[in-house]
Amino acid sequence: MSRFVFLFDLDSTLTKQEILPTISKELGIYEKMSQLTESTMRGEIPFKQSFLQRVELLKEVPVSEVNRMIGDIRLNELLVEFIKKNKERCYVVTGNLDVWIKDLMKKLE
DSSP states (O other), X not given: OOSOOEEEEIIIIIBSSOHHHHHHHHHTOHHHHXXXXXXXXXXXXXXXXXXXXXXXXXXXXXXXXXXXXXXXXXXXXXXXXXXXXXXXXXXXXXXXXXXXXXXXXXXXX
């Protein structure tokens, strides 16, 4: 077995689009979420405060609804093929909630 492992970012690497913007567009809160993200990246809002505000925006959305929203997100098929051939050495890194991406990750099995 090789000593190397491979880490793949989920958003816009394994997926063809980012998950949180996809969800926020469908919920009609894209502008709020985008402004929050930009303010956090510029250092105007501490990460913890930003995270709590995101939770507040998303807390009423059922997990099943999020799964439906992201269920059809296209994956990078070349990377999916590589991961399937090298399962024991590949890991997905994401800040998304595992309950949101569980069904999406099944596509890598």
